Amino acid sequence: MKLSVGTVLSLIAATASMVNAHATLQYINxxxxxxxxxxxxxxxxxxxxxxxxxxxxxxxxKSSVLTVAAGSSVTLEWHHGGRDTQAIDPSHKGPVITYLAKVPDATTATNPASLKWFKIYQDGLSGETWGVDKLVANNGKYTHTIPSSIPSGDYLIRSEIIALHAAGTYPGAQFYMGCGQLRVTGGGNANPPTVSLPGAYKGTDAGIQISIYYPKVTNYIVPGPAVFSG
Structure with a gap:
């Protein structure tokens, strides 16, 4: 099939828009x-x-840490460019997830792939609304609680978006993640079960290799471990 010049230019523009609509974690509180x-x-x-x-x-x-009390809320903020841009292209539908990993000192912790992570938040699919839909509607922000029972000390916090618009085959899902440095005060003595990243996900997981449009998904399983409520 021969495409017109106008169609080709439209496809190029759409592709450029999709690239520019990728995203990064930019702020915590x-x-x-x-x-x-x-x-x-x-x-x-x-x-x-x-x-x-x-x-x-x-x-x-980084040289700084954000001090938060166990049981308090944190707000994580995503944008595809500067703070005046949208969170991520609305077509990049999928879940929004948060993990924590305990470290001796967040300002010196390297090699995050060697850490042990536990999930503290996830927002997958509710009705026809994805976690990403809520993120976009809220100008790139989502808020949740730091579990009140986790030990005091330093952590890396890992915020993740999984975009599923092209996830019908693997590799196809797009994983966006960013980490920040926290210091938790007033915690408890819980010992949450942990996973490794990489390691917690497989390319064949039902929440990773999935066609969300044909047939339209009505029940979505967020990949990874269960949420530790604390």
Missing amino acids: DNSDVVRAPPSNNPVMDVTSSDMACNVNGGTP
Whole structure:
């Protein structure tokens, strides 16, 4: 089939728009100094890659930590460009997830792929609304609680978006993740079950290799472990 010049140009523009609509974690409680920003907003697509932990630059510590009380709320904020841009292209539908990993000192912790992570939040599919839909509607922000029972000390927090618009085959799902540095105070003595990243996901997981449009998904299983409620 021969395409017209106008159609070709439209496809090029659409592709450029999709690339520009990739996303990065940029703020935690309005603080950007504690976020280990990746060098670009491109996704990771190989679930076995060490970049699955905290993205390409996630092993580079920052000098600051954000102090939060156990049981308090944190707000994580995503954008595809600067803060005045949308969170991520609305077509990139999928879940929004948060993990924590305990570390001796968040300002010196390297090699996040070697850490043990536990999931503290997930927002998958509710009716016809995805976690990403809510993120976009809320200007890139989502808020949840730090479990009140986890031990005090330093943590890396890992925020993740899994975009499923092209996930009918593997690799196809796009994984966007960013990590930040927290110091939790007033905690307890819980010992949450942990997983490794990479390791917690398989390319064949029902929530990773999935066609969300044909047939339209009505029941979605968020990949990874269960949420630790604390």
